[in-house]
Amino acid sequence: MWVFLKLAGRNLLRNKRRSAITFVAIGLGLVLVLFFYGFIQGVDKQFTDNFIKAQTGHIQMHARGYQEKARLMPLDIVIKDYQSLVQKLAELPHVKGVFPRLRFPVIVSTGSESLGVLGLGFDPQAEHDGVIATKIAAGEYLSDKPGYALIGAQLAKDLRVNVGDLLTLVATTPKGALNSIDVEIKGIFATGYSQLDNSVLALSLPDAQKLLRMAGQVTEITLMLNDADQADSVAQMIRQSFNDDGLEVQTWRELGAAIFELLAARRQLMAIISFVVILIATLGIVNTMLMSVFERVREIGTLMALGMTPGEIRVLFLLESAILGAAGGLMGVGIGGALLKYFSVVGITITQASQFVNVPIGTTFYAEFSWGTLVMFFVLAQIVAVLAALYPAYIASKQEPVQALRHV
Numbered sequence: 001m002w003v004f005l006k007l008a009g010r011n012l013l014r015n016k017r018r019s020a021i022t023f024v025a026i027g028l029g030l031v032l033v034l035f036f037y038g039f040i041q042g043v044d045k046q047f048t049d050n051f052i053k054a055q056t057g058h059i060q061m062h063a064r065g066y067q068e069k070a071r072l073m074p075l076d077i078v079i080k081d082y083q084s085l086v087q088k089l090a091e092l093p094h095v096k097g098v099f100p101r102l103r104f105p106v107i108v109s110t111g112s113e114s115l116g117v118l119g120l121g122f123d124p125q126a127e128h129d130g131v132i133a134t135k136i137a138a139g140e141y142l143s144d145k146p147g148y149a150l151i152g153a154q155l156a157k158d159l160r161v162n163v164g165d166l167l168t169l170v171a172t173t174p175k176g177a178l179n180s181i182d183v184e185i186k187g188i189f190a191t192g193y194s195q196l197d198n199s200v201l202a203l204s205l206p207d208a209q210k211l212l213r214m215a216g217q218v219t220e221i222t223l224m225l226n227d228a229d230q231a232d233s234v235a236q237m238i239r240q241s242f243n244d245d246g247l248e249v250q251t252w253r254e255l256g257a258a259i260f261e262l263l264a265a266r267r268q269l270m271a272i273i274s275f276v277v278i279l280i281a282t283l284g285i286v287n288t289m290l291m292s293v294f295e296r297v298r299e300i301g302t303l304m305a306l307g308m309t310p311g312e313i314r315v316l317f318l319l320e321s322a323i324l325g326a327a328g329g330l331m332g333v334g335i336g337g338a339l340l341k342y343f344s345v346v347g348i349t350i351t352q353a354s355q356f357v358n359v360p361i362g363t364t365f366y367a368e369f370s371w372g373t374l375v376m377f378f379v380l381a382q383i384v385a386v387l388a389a390l391y392p393a394y395i396a397s398k399q400e401p402v403q404a405l406r407h408v
Helices: 002-014 016-056 067-072 082-090 153-159 205-212 228-241 257-295 297-305 310-345 371-388 390-397 401-406
Strands: 059-063 095-109 114-122 136-139 148-152 166-172 178-189 200-204 220-225 247-251
Touching (some): 059 228, 095 205, 257 310, 257 390, 371 390
Antiparallel strands (some): 095 220, 136 178, 166 178
């Protein structure tokens, strides 16, 4: 086998320019496919994590009928006596946190400016490591003390307010009456998600219930789990355990079904692009090997006349292609892996990215680096190279020694 490897290496060096072009084509094609694959994997993972943290949690529970009218944020379809339900849910396996919330439309007034925004009543202590709590840009996070609120950075700019300013909140109660309370801005959060920063005002659950006159009621209960993949099994457990409580239970996949279908379509598009790039590299290898066969017809005849079998001729050409694949694969994995590693740490910042789609994608996108991915694509380069050489190797092995020796 060592003799065949030496022969294959020398044969490739005969026409250095052609071998180099093929080698570079394989390498650059692999860099392109590897980079986009790793980047899309990273963005998808980042999006999923952000979507869960900022919007849905792993599981959401509502009173039956709420989800059909969720866009309207109805306040007459609520979960009552939620405290006992929260305690029971917290005891379930795989549950990391249980968060009662109250979502409602509210008008925020400064005296000179007024805006309609999304009000979020939540438990500040239970969600102390949530996406809002960890992104306080000015002021402080909420405590148990009533009369305070947090506001998104862009919303604060639109209202021309800052930490310490007073806001008047006006909302409609479930019975249709208007009610208002005054709150002081305790902190401003900048999450990087326009859906939160532009239009959310968060206050403690008791203050929200006081404003809406909804004591002991919430519109949703959000569950965070130890692992997102456990959502389906835990949701099924909840449905079986609380079947008679008039609750709707949905996982993050169900809540974001339309968005994740778009992500799946994007991955399919990426697969098509990758196939085209791989096909181009494959045709390059086929062309190189066929040219090599036609240039070496007399040499092939000589080797066969000296006793080399058709099978050994095929092995020789397959080895030449495998060496090209290995060299191109190492180049592609080296450069592509370095790019993925760099962008998995530094990322690419697109400041206005979240303005274009109604999803929490943030402003900095990170690639996903893994050694397993590099190995997978290196092996793929080898397989493509060998498969591309099958036909040229077959043509070479079918040469008749006598006719080949007469070839001019």
